[in-house]
Amino acid sequence: MNGTDSRMSQEKLKAFSTDSLVRKLLDSGGMVVVFIALFAVFSYRIDRFCSLDNMVSLGLQVSSIGIVACTMLFCLASGDFDLSIGSVYACSGVLAAVVANQTGSVLFGLLAGILIGGLVGLVNGVVIAKFQINALITTLATMQIVRGLAYLVGKGQSVSASSEKFTVLGSSLLPLGWLLPGRGAEAGGTSGLEGIPTPVLITVFSFVLFGFLLRYTTFGRNTLAMGGNKEAARLAGINVSRLQIIIFTMQGLMAGFAGAIMASRMGIGDPKVGVGFELQVISACVLGGVSLKGGIGSMTFVVSGVLIMGAVENAMNLKNLDPFFQYIVRGAILLAAVLFDRFKQRRTD
Amino acid sequence: MDAQKTLAIASIRDRIIRSGFLASPSGNGREMPETQSYLEFQGIGKTFPGVRALDDITFGVDEGSVRALIGENGAGKSTLLKILSGAYTPTAGVVRIAGRECAFHSTADALATGVTVIYQELNLVSDMTVAENLYLGHMPTRKGLVSRKTMHADARKQLESLGESIDPSMKVGRLPIGQRQMVEIAKALTRGAKIIAFDEPTSSLSDRETRNLFSVIRSLKGRGHVVLYVSHRLEEVFEVCDSVTVFRDGKHVETFGTMEGVNHDALVNRMVGRDIHNIYGYTPRAHGEPALEVEGILGRGLTEPASFQVAKGEIAGFFGLVGAGRSELMRLVFGAEPKRSGTVRVLGRPAHIASPADAIRSGVMLCPEDRKKDGIIPVRAVMENLNISARRKHAYGGFLINEGWERKNAREKVDQLAIRTPSLSQLIMHLSGGNQQKVILARWLSEDMKVILLDEPTRGIDVGAKSEIYSIIYALARQGIGVVMVSSDLPEILGVPDRILVMSEGRITASFSRDEATEEKVLRMALPTAGRKAA
Numbered sequence: 001m002n003g004t005d006s007r008m009s010q011e012k013l014k015a016f017s018t019d020s021l022v023r024k025l026l027d028s029g030g031m032v033v034v035f036i037a038l039f040a041v042f043s044y045r046i047d048r049f050c051s052l053d054n055m056v057s058l059g060l061q062v063s064s065i066g067i068v069a070c071t072m073l074f075c076l077a078s079g080d081f082d083l084s085i086g087s088v089y090a091c092s093g094v095l096a097a098v099v100a101n102q103t104g105s106v107l108f109g110l111l112a113g114i115l116i117g118g119l120v121g122l123v124n125g126v127v128i129a130k131f132q133i134n135a136l137i138t139t140l141a142t143m144q145i146v147r148g149l150a151y152l153v154g155k156g157q158s159v160s161a162s163s164e165k166f167t168v169l170g171s172s173l174l175p176l177g178w179l180l181p182g183r184g185a186e187a188g189g190t191s192g193l194e195g196i197p198t199p200v201l202i203t204v205f206s207f208v209l210f211g212f213l214l215r216y217t218t219f220g221r222n223t224l225a226m227g228g229n230k231e232a233a234r235l236a237g238i239n240v241s242r243l244q245i246i247i248f249t250m251q252g253l254m255a256g257f258a259g260a261i262m263a264s265r266m267g268i269g270d271p272k273v274g275v276g277f278e279l280q281v282i283s284a285c286v287l288g289g290v291s292l293k294g295g296i297g298s299m300t301f302v303v304s305g306v307l308i309m310g311a312v313e314n315a316m317n318l319k320n321l322d323p324f325f326q327y328i329v330r331g332a333i334l335l336a337a338v339l340f341d342r343f344k345q346r347r348t349d
Numbered sequence: 350m351d352a353q354k355t356l357a358i359a360s361i362r363d364r365i366i367r368s369g370f371l372a373s374p375s376g377n378g379r380e381m382p383e384t385q386s387y388l389e390f391q392g393i394g395k396t397f398p399g400v401r402a403l404d405d406i407t408f409g410v411d412e413g414s415v416r417a418l419i420g421e422n423g424a425g426k427s428t429l430l431k432i433l434s435g436a437y438t439p440t441a442g443v444v445r446i447a448g449r450e451c452a453f454h455s456t457a458d459a460l461a462t463g464v465t466v467i468y469q470e471l472n473l474v475s476d477m478t479v480a481e482n483l484y485l486g487h488m489p490t491r492k493g494l495v496s497r498k499t500m501h502a503d504a505r506k507q508l509e510s511l512g513e514s515i516d517p518s519m520k521v522g523r524l525p526i527g528q529r530q531m532v533e534i535a536k537a538l539t540r541g542a543k544i545i546a547f548d549e550p551t552s553s554l555s556d557r558e559t560r561n562l563f564s565v566i567r568s569l570k571g572r573g574h575v576v577l578y579v580s581h582r583l584e585e586v587f588e589v590c591d592s593v594t595v596f597r598d599g600k601h602v603e604t605f606g607t608m609e610g611v612n613h614d615a616l617v618n619r620m621v622g623r624d625i626h627n628i629y630g631y632t633p634r635a636h637g638e639p640a641l642e643v644e645g646i647l648g649r650g651l652t653e654p655a656s657f658q659v660a661k662g663e664i665a666g667f668f669g670l671v672g673a674g675r676s677e678l679m680r681l682v683f684g685a686e687p688k689r690s691g692t693v694r695v696l697g698r699p700a701h702i703a704s705p706a707d708a709i710r711s712g713v714m715l716c717p718e719d720r721k722k723d724g725i726i727p728v729r730a731v732m733e734n735l736n737i738s739a740r741r742k743h744a745y746g747g748f749l750i751n752e753g754w755e756r757k758n759a760r761e762k763v764d765q766l767a768i769r770t771p772s773l774s775q776l777i778m779h780l781s782g783g784n785q786q787k788v789i790l791a792r793w794l795s796e797d798m799k800v801i802l803l804d805e806p807t808r809g810i811d812v813g814a815k816s817e818i819y820s821i822i823y824a825l826a827r828q829g830i831g832v833v834m835v836s837s838d839l840p841e842i843l844g845v846p847d848r849i850l851v852m853s854e855g856r857i858t859a860s861f862s863r864d865e866a867t868e869e870k871v872l873r874m875a876l877p878t879a880g881r882k883a884a
Contacts, residue, residue, distance in 0.1 A: 216749060216750050217744075217748050217749055217750060218740060218741055218744050218747070218748055218749075218750060219748065221733065221737075221740070221750065222737075224726075224729065224733075225726050225729060225733065225737055228726035228727060228728045228729050229722075229723075229725065229726045229727060231722065231723050232717075232722075232723050232724055232725060232726050233726065233737070234685070234704075234705055235683075235685055235705050235715060235717055235723055235724075236705070236737045236738045236792065237705050237706040237708075237709040237710075237737075237738045238706070238737070238738075239704070239706055291728070295726065295727075295728040295729060296728055
């Protein structure tokens with residue numbers, strides 16, 4: 001009797017430990033591993049992929065999605081999502097250029113872009129939280145309203161900034177000499193690289209900031225709790241509607257910020273940009289493993305999702321793949337990621 | 350000691366199996382001893398990664414009989430039902446139906462073989478009519494078109510055979526839960542189900558609906574069906590079942606071939622593996638000044654302003670039938686629903702409660718009725734669920750999580766309430782109902798609690814965990830906390846509280862002290878007005 005018992009518990013223990021190891025890897029770092037594997041394969045197969053130059057352009061390429069994905073993580077983690085960000089992204093850029101041209105102040109222009117985003121976000125949040133309207137409908141409506149606003153503000157055209165200084169936010173570089181004080185300017189000189197573009201730095205900074213907010217603050221934990229079960233979170237004393245308003249306002253601010261950066265990089269506010277941007281951002285998050293149902297998500301997921309999308313696109317560009325084909329690849333990757341997630345869930349059941 | 354007991358159980362089991370052979374009608378037991386019963390489980394095992402849910406389950410059930418499957422949560426009853434219904438494939442053993450080995454790969458396979466499992470969450474499309482639900486997937490057709498007339502007539506006949514007069518053209522979503530269950534049973538019968546298994550069928554039924562269900566089960570038995578009945582309520586097992594199989598920790602503990610000579614304590618003993626004499630363990634306590642005073646509160650679900658008081662250290666029980674307004678009253682007091690009028694005082698001071706957050710800050714806590722829907726955050730860890738509220742008081746600057754305190758607090762509460770979880774980071778959805786309930790209780794222990802409202806704290810929880818919850822309730826009362834406990838379980842509401850308030854049709858109809866309350870008095874006041882006069 002005793003013998004069989006202890007044998008069984010040993011069996012149990014063994015099954016449990018190997019299983020939990022696999023599961024841990026799948027749960028926390030599954031997509032990080034996928035990214036590293038992809039990176040290795042691309043570096044090996046594609047000549048210029050691993051060069052410092054290409055890394056910087058990869059960074060620039062993912063910066064917009066990266067910045068907005070930070071707050072989309074909060075939206076998704078809280079069980080909602082925001083479709084208006086693509087329009088906000090465009091509107092903010094146009095407004096930034098227009099205000100900068102009219103006031104003569106680049107700072108005012110960029111601030112106006114960010115604030116219009118925040119305002120749209122606030123409206124989204126209030127409508128969703130206070131009037132209990134579904135986030136899909138609400139943001140679908142504001143998506144169209146704000147796209148219209150973008151065209152109105154630009155009078156149907158893209159607006160170029162008259163001031164040279166407008167491009168400061170998007171095109172400035174942080175010299176690498178800062179990071180490598182010993183080697184000074186030569187470090188950058190030898191590789192032909194002058195520094196790290198500001199948008200990349202802002203993206204990295206956003207990853208760290210919002211990753212920290214989600215993981216280490218009551219705000220982040222409450223967001224996840226709300227996404228896991230909104231009514232239970234409310235009955236546990238969390239002010240759910242305030243939380244929702246904050247999350248959507250934050251989302252708008254960051255989308256506005258990303259739009260202003262993009263306009264600054266191009267020197268142009270274009271009302272046509274960012275169509276489908278919201279879906280790219282959501283795909284990147286889901287690809288990394290953030291749950292669409294809420295309650296599950298971390299910045300590691302988002303960073304790996306954004307990087308996988310970016311790396312694949314970058315590799316396709318380097319290989320001169322037909323852009324039409326790129327759509328198919330993007331869709332296929334997303335589908336694969338979701339299926340993978342499903343498989344993972346079945347294991348837990 | 351233990352070895353002796355095991356031996357004794359083994360010998361009893363042998364005796365029952367042997368007597369089963371002798372009593373068997375088909376008789377030729379020597380050649381094919383396994384095919385004695387219509388439904389046979391033989392050596393069924395099921396392992397999930399890390400867990401052995403079922404281990405060598407062997408027993409049979411005859412035609413025309415009702416077999417109870419009992420055991421604590423996690424004992425393996427539900428897993429066995431899922432194997433029977435084809436939702437799970439067993440990792441060992443076989444299921445035989447009418448002597449034929451069945452390997453179900455899906456619920457459709459099981460349905461085709463005449464097996465239906467009726468779960469707590471009924472499997473009906475609420476936007477479709479009763480008749481459509483009954484014939485979903487095999488509607489009677491004429492020249493390729495659905496023949497509504499035939500369908501309705503057939504549906505009516507089928508329902509009438511169960512003693513129900515439900516209009517077949519009614520949308521299922523508009524039926525009360527008891528009638529929906531009847532539709533589910535009728536649906537099983539239209540699909541030619543021979544084996545019907547019920548999983549906790551009475552958990553959301555009223556008394557009358559329960560009696561109705563029992564008479565249907567008896568008629569199913571009379572028609573030669575095999576009925577499996579999973580329930581936590583042992584009284585029901587004695588009332589409706591012919592035999593009972595007890596599970597513990599995924600193993601078959603014992604099968605009583607007849608209910609004769611089997612009593613409540615014996616079953617509990619087998620389920621828990623230890624004796625539980627007095628599961629309530631009531632002892633009188635001193636009561637202090639009023640902890641909670643509710644005056645003239647009114648809102649959705651109440652038909653009359655409600656007023657009541659609970660003293661420090663007192664346990665007030667609320668009894669009523671489903672829909673009597675008990676949960677609604679609790680939610681109004683807690684600020685979960687907006688109240689139209691009324692005041693709440695805590696320890697004599699007025700408390701302005703407009704939201705759950707306000708209630709918690711005033712010292713009023715609620716453990717909600719529907720644990721899954723309103724209580725737990727399923728995809729989050731035990732520690733997260735436990736610290737969700739109190740963490741705000743310990744976070745640095747009210748914002749930065751104090752990981753050290755959270756870990757310490759969680760470990761302390763898990764020990765204190767004997768919450769069984771493999772780790773603090775285990776997702777709460779993987780815990781048993783009783784342990785989930787303890788986590789929700791633990792959530793409030795780090796708050797400055799003056800009053801706790803417990804809405805159906807032991808619903809769907811096994812006997813062992815129930816008595817643990819009762820001792821937690823008594824411990825809270827002894828600390829001078831005012832406890833309000835809502836329950837639909839009559840023995841429990843008479844056994845646990847100091848005072849019993851009864852609600853019916855949205856108002857408080859009576860208040861009895863523990864000594865004056867009897868089942869009859871309490872029930873009479875719980876019935877709707879018309880029924881009360883008749884009774």
